Amino acid sequence: MEVSVLLWKPIIAAALLLVLVVGQFTSANSNSNSNSSKSKSFNSFINQCCSTTAYPQLCYDSLARYAADIQNNPTILVTKAFSVAVSSAKSTSLAVKKLSGSPDLTHREAGAVADCVGLIANSAHQLQLSIKELGRDLTGHRINFTTKSDIQTWVSAALTDGYTCMDGFDHKNKRARARDRDDGVWRSIGGKILKVAHLTRNALTLLNKFVSTTTKAQLN
Numbered sequence: 001m002e003v004s005v006l007l008w009k010p011i012i013a014a015a016l017l018l019v020l021v022v023g024q025f026t027s028a029n030s031n032s033n034s035n036s037s038k039s040k041s042f043n044s045f046i047n048q049c050c051s052t053t054a055y056p057q058l059c060y061d062s063l064a065r066y067a068a069d070i071q072n073n074p075t076i077l078v079t080k081a082f083s084v085a086v087s088s089a090k091s092t093s094l095a096v097k098k099l100s101g102s103p104d105l106t107h108r109e110a111g112a113v114a115d116c117v118g119l120i121a122n123s124a125h126q127l128q129l130s131i132k133e134l135g136r137d138l139t140g141h142r143i144n145f146t147t148k149s150d151i152q153t154w155v156s157a158a159l160t161d162g163y164t165c166m167d168g169f170d171h172k173n174k175r176a177r178a179r180d181r182d183d184g185v186w187r188s189i190g191g192k193i194l195k196v197a198h199l200t201r202n203a204l205t206l207l208n209k210f211v212s213t214t215t216k217a218q219l220n
Contacts, residue, residue, distance in 0.1 A: 081203035089124035112168035126158040
């Protein structure tokens with residue numbers, strides 16, 4: 001009898017261990033599937049919102065990395081969109097400032113780049129003001145029309161600064177590009193400046209969409 005019990009003890013212990021391991025694996029697999037499902041849902045929400053913007057792919061690519069923070073929350077989505085635009089404006093401002101010190105610039109290029117240094121820095125400042133205003137107003141999951149109007153003014157100023165910077169290079173004028181070698185300078189910073197403008201337009205579109213959605217919900 002004692003021998004029989006001794007033989008069964010390791011078998012019972014092994015069985016209990018197997019049950020424990022299988023339970024942990026099942027739980028981990030269930031959590032993994034749940035997290036994967038949530039991640040897909042969050043990314044789908046961002047993609048759906050970005051589809052209404054002028055540059056949907058840029059919008060999605062710039063915000064998808066924050067999906068875990070944004071989840072399905074439009075207030076966080078709008079704030080992140082403006083934060084991304086500000087970060088892009090600041091990095092572009094540094095790139096333009098660095099280029100302004102290049103000894104290889106022509107007189108025309110140097111003047112255009114010098115103008116851009118101030119314009120892009122001011123653009124970043126206008127966008128930063130928008131984020132501060134959003135931070136005060138979006139905490140209550142709503143935004144009033146005065147705030148929207150202020151932000152539209154700042155964003156418009158930011159876009160104007162960006163486009164004024166572009167105009168300084170006359171990058172649409174092929175003869176000017178060939179004569180003054182603006183092509184090379186534009187290639188080094190033009191893409192960055194355009195990206196700031198596109199991110200800014202996207203952020204404003206998302207803000208307008210959010211305001212429209214919350215206003216309808218309040219009326220209903």
